[in-house]
Amino acid sequence: MFSPRVLKSASSLMHRSFSLSHMCRQGKAPDMSEGNSFLLMSNVRNRLREIVGASTNWRDHQQALAERSSLSLYLAKSQEELPAKTMKDSFIEAHLPLGTQPGLREKYLNYHNSVRFGRILEDLDSLAVLICYSHTWNKELQRSPLSIVTALVDKIDMRKNIIYPDCDIKFTGHVTWVGKTSIEAKMHMSQYHDGAYSDVLDATFVMVARDPENKRAAFINPLIPEGAEEEAIFQQGEINKTRRVELSTASLLKVAPTAEERTLIHNQFLNTLDTRTVSFRSRILLPNSVWMEDAKMKGLEICHPHERNIFNRIFGGFLMRKAYELGWANACAFAGCRPMLVAVDDILFRKPVEIGSLLLLSSQVCYTEGTHIQVRVHTEVLDPLTRQHSTTNVFHFTFRVEKDVPAVVPQSYGESMLYLDGKRHFDETMRGQS
Numbered sequence: 001m002f003s004p005r006v007l008k009s010a011s012s013l014m015h016r017s018f019s020l021s022h023m024c025r026q027g028k029a030p031d032m033s034e035g036n037s038f039l040l041m042s043n044v045r046n047r048l049r050e051i052v053g054a055s056t057n058w059r060d061h062q063q064a065l066a067e068r069s070s071l072s073l074y075l076a077k078s079q080e081e082l083p084a085k086t087m088k089d090s091f092i093e094a095h096l097p098l099g100t101q102p103g104l105r106e107k108y109l110n111y112h113n114s115v116r117f118g119r120i121l122e123d124l125d126s127l128a129v130l131i132c133y134s135h136t137w138n139k140e141l142q143r144s145p146l147s148i149v150t151a152l153v154d155k156i157d158m159r160k161n162i163i164y165p166d167c168d169i170k171f172t173g174h175v176t177w178v179g180k181t182s183i184e185a186k187m188h189m190s191q192y193h194d195g196a197y198s199d200v201l202d203a204t205f206v207m208v209a210r211d212p213e214n215k216r217a218a219f220i221n222p223l224i225p226e227g228a229e230e231e232a233i234f235q236q237g238e239i240n241k242t243r244r245v246e247l248s249t250a251s252l253l254k255v256a257p258t259a260e261e262r263t264l265i266h267n268q269f270l271n272t273l274d275t276r277t278v279s280f281r282s283r284i285l286l287p288n289s290v291w292m293e294d295a296k297m298k299g300l301e302i303c304h305p306h307e308r309n310i311f312n313r314i315f316g317g318f319l320m321r322k323a324y325e326l327g328w329a330n331a332c333a334f335a336g337c338r339p340m341l342v343a344v345d346d347i348l349f350r351k352p353v354e355i356g357s358l359l360l361l362s363s364q365v366c367y368t369e370g371t372h373i374q375v376r377v378h379t380e381v382l383d384p385l386t387r388q389h390s391t392t393n394v395f396h397f398t399f400r401v402e403k404d405v406p407a408v409v410p411q412s413y414g415e416s417m418l419y420l421d422g423k424r425h426f427d428e429t430m431r432g433q434s
Helices: 004-017 041-052 058-074 102-108 117-136 227-249 259-271 316-335 413-433
Strands: 092-096 147-158 169-178 182-193 196-210 289-291 296-302 340-349 358-369 372-382 389-400 407-409
Touching: 041 092, 041 117, 092 117, 102 117, 117 147, 117 169, 117 182, 117 196, 117 316, 147 182, 147 227, 147 316, 147 413, 169 196, 169 227, 182 227, 259 413, 296 316, 316 340, 316 358, 316 372, 316 389, 340 413, 358 407, 358 413, 372 413, 389 413
Parallel strands: 289 407
Antiparallel strands: 092 169, 147 196, 147 340, 169 182, 182 196, 296 358, 340 389, 358 372, 372 389
């Protein structure tokens, strides 16, 4: 019932029943007029707080979460105990009425007179969690015993470069695959402009369910596809899972590069040797090239309670926004012009970030090709007392600019691995675009 085609077309169905006389100016969608019953993006996090029993007040919030431990009694001991759900059960449509409600624009506006994509990442993360709670919701309970958190942003593919700051936006999404404790949710974003909705992006998130105290895995409801289209969607989720396992197994942090990759790195090394000396240490740059060491940018965030999620940790959407904005700035400084996002790929959430943490962000242009720039952002928390560093996230962004950009050239073996990893992510993104 909810194929990708249906997700994309759902955003255009509602306004067809309205006559053209109801349309105001081009950015105001008829189905976002005052009084409609659809969920607003501004209310998504409030809905999540209600589901888990979290408070908007910092001190009350801590106490409410401490009381969640009693909900462990309602956890299933096996997946077989839980009723099966359908894709329809988790389907959500949420509105971001930037055209209809001008007061919302300030939060989303950037200085290019477009929409801050980091804010969209925050909205996608919150919506993905709500979609998963809709799949697992038990009407007999006032609060959910599950703690559902983001494990991975598998892919975000951009369908257009410009997001207008004064036109209404619509999100639709539902669960597309489940394991025993993990859930895949797909979302589609469209924007109303010139009298019709147009595609903006498609996103795939993977979430995990844990116990009320977020300490161990918890079982979730199985998913039953209805019809051939939903079966195909579910099978694609299985394929996605297999692909993620294969990519993890072949990671350059675990195994050596392929023969082709080794040849590529060695040729780069030979091309940068200074022929005037007989030394492996004397290196020179070819024209229109930049050492990877000179294509970095760093940032620091103090993690305040204001940025917490419903489980008293730092909101994953906030981390994505900060990483994206640093990566964008890195690409902008490297290219000398404004970059456009092509795709977000393989964002891995390795460890939660606690309130009060010092969050260190490091962005690196790790691969370029033609007009494309591949950026990797690594985030880690620093304990100021022990001075211990712990990796929390790794982000991959693909940008495009309007001119060819310099090649980035690695010098050390570690930089060479970053280069190859960036090339792998770029190649995967390009295959998905074709």
